Amino acid sequence: MKLSRRSLLHLSAGAVALPALSRRARAQTYPVRPIRLIIGYTPGGSADITARLTGQWLSERLGQSVIVESRPGGGTNIATEAVVRAPPDGYTLLLVAPANAINATLYDKLSFDFLRDIVPVAGIIRFPNVVDVNPSLPVKSIPELIAYAKTNPGKLNMASSGNGSTIHMSGELFKMMTGINMVHVPYRGGAPALTDLIAGQVHVMFDNLPTSAEHVRSGRLRGLAVTGTARSHVLPDLPTVADFLPGYEASAWYGLGAPRNTPAAVIDRLNDAVNAILADPTSQGRFAELGASLLPGSPADFGKLLADETEKWGKVVKFADAKPD
16 A cells, blocks of 8 residues: 555654653653662661651652662662662662762772662752861861861761761761871761760861761760751751862752663653652751752753762772771
């Protein structure tokens, strides 16, 4: 059968429209079953709290349960690999964190390439660390800390929650930019490190703001500065490190990622839902209680953050010659 030119044009136009229609249909029907949100941390910390709050609000907006699944171990690599190997259908998501950016350089051999194998979905929140010292240390500001460390090279002990952690890397970035020497003392978690800092067994810690804030307010610790680009409403009297060390910035942040080849329409649906959550006053208030600022934006915006952080922390890992625990 010979087709007219007009018929051929109609068929061609229909063929071009089919993929777009398919994407729209997929977005309209997704999700039709529960979604798993996998995190690489134990319950109770800021990652777990962020995941559970986000999961609850996503459930309300998407009409399906979001089940938070904790898979700690391997510096979050176990959780990441589980998502990398999951079907790319939008039903398995990863809570992405700075550890993912750090691990790209920290680990010599990984079974995945994070920037290649995890697709950015949406940013959620970020919050700074706070530079804490034991009150017995005779320093009350960042310039005094730098001066003391230079006068007493190698005599300051810097605690962290483990090799390659954001707390560790925040301190190493500070060392790299100031040229001071502080001895890194890694712990198996932030809680025991904080306990020893309060007891005076170690001197300095670049701790997560949510866990340190109350200790600073009570006087058990002396806060010198926050590590973000602006003061925090949680500890408004503290300056930023960058006020004295221009260009310094170190933040913890969380967002969502999905396996590579997850349909673009599904990514967009999730991104729209997360941005709607971040625009809601209730969620804004809850995240503010954690001392966090919001990370709204497109998947491309979050992807740029991931690429920039991977490059930045890669340089710090090499400077510190850090090795995984």
